[in-house]
Amino acid sequence: MERREINKIRYFVVFVITTLVFLVGIWVGQLIADFRFGSIDETQNDLRTQTATLETQYLLVSQNPCILLESDKLATELYEMGTKLVNMEENYGKNSKDVKNLKEYYSLLELKHWLFLEQIKGKCKQNNFTSVLYFYSNLDDCEKCSEQGYVLTYLREKYPNLKVYSFDVNIENPALEWIKDVYNISEVPSLVIDNIKYVGFMDEDNFKEFIK
């Protein structure tokens, strides 16, 4: 009977069309993602330029470090860069080599910013800030880290005088190893608030007493 015939050509043509539509769909989706975040290359370049700019600015700042406290332009830029990295991490995955490299670089910038602040402590007129070093891990070994991250993002938005620097403990870099050794960081999450180490999660109520 005619109706029992299987039109093999149709099954094949549909397979070809579907595969094409599927691949084009994925490609367009990726284009849109790139458009939103910039492609990984572009973002890398952006971040490199931004880093170089920041470095130069730090050199300028070293002439007159108190600027760091008077204008928070540098801190804002650093913060924006961090947000961009978080987006990239979500988009390209935690294990992307490019993302890891950028994170390492970013951590060093954070460290530099923090060291500057430590240097000028007590030397400038305006002195009422709290610095927080936040050590986390984004692997499955830290249950409380995403929550701690959430709380710190919130606190940073709420209290402009809170300077938060976050470090992924899984990044292998001698400078980061050094700062971990200085504070003897062996567990995550760990917080160093104005040079004193606290191990474990802190919610807003625990935190409040440290904020100047």
Next chain:
Amino acid sequence: MIWAIIMYVTIYFGLYTSIFLLLTFLENKDNIKNPEAKKIYSVSVIVPAYNEAMGITKTIESLLRLDYPKNKLKIIVVDDGSKDNTYEIAKRYENRGVIVFTKKNSGKANSLNFVLKKIDTELIGCLDADSYVDSGALKKMIGYFDDNNVMVVTPSIKIGNAKNILQQIQRIEYLMGVYLRKVFSFLGSIHVTPGPFSIYRKSFLDKYGGWDESTLTEDIELALRIQSKNFILENSIDANVYTIGPKTFNGLFKQRMRWYVGFINNVIKYKSLFNIKYGNLGIFILPSSFIFVAFSILALFYSVYKLGINAFEWLINVSAINFEFNPYLRTLSSSFNFYMQPFFILTLVMMLFGAIGVVIAKRYSKELGNVGFFYVIYLLFYWLLFAFWWFIASIYKLFSVKMKWGGFNGKA
């Protein structure tokens, strides 16, 4: 990662099916016109009614208005032991040629068989008392019977008088069904002949038995039986029949449990149809309907799981900041997860193919009224309902298998 793969396989499969159906339609769209009948067949239309005093008038009136030679058309009402005055109402139509029977309550299939033994027309159909028919419908359908292998012709079923959102969603669902049934007819793959106004060749019922009284869904059983005997099932896309969709979630749920459990039972009964010798039906249409059900249940579980986890994390997070969101709103825009971006694009493409199907159905079946807005509502909610119904129906099914001796009475 495993979930991402499942999602992409689902979407690929969905795309394949929608493109396959659309291509089939486009290749065959010149054959969509109903064939002109060479002769006028004698037809009986049975209205089985149990407590249908509310709707039966409209049903009978619509049959009396059918554009068809009166001497070739018998309208028969079977009152299935109603407790209300269905019988009395039907009786009033006797002087206009309607034949009315009454008997003890015995179910729909039994009522139909009861009449089957008493009549001698070439064709036979039934129209539930919650449905009504367009006056031109019957004439459009009978031409297909000139082919001796055609054993049933199905109409286009639509939701009449949709009022609330639930009924509007069903309206779109039925329009999608109108499109699917036509394409299935091109593929020799109609596997459901809907209860309202499917017209059968009586000789088939005489030879292979009437309506199956042991099943929840005698219409699905009959369609699969006709397929299993290698006969043809046709569809007339502009023969419009209207039915009232359940108004409430609960009513709709009960209806779907009956349909879906009935569908599963009958497909198990006719599992031999899953065979290349039944063509597209055996290797693609029947298997894919089950694959779809499986995928949509998976998607339902995934969404519920994901939503649950997110809500839980969110609760923990906001409790740590004493539920004060204000500073957070500023950072919200960057916190969406775009990981699945291409997935959404592909979903949109598939929805577009669905929309084309609905537009085709609307155009060829001459449906009036706007569908755009409700199509969006349908897209957002229907798959959830669909997956939920199928999930519960599968549980019912598994449960009833284990409890067989306990006397599972699925009559909803």
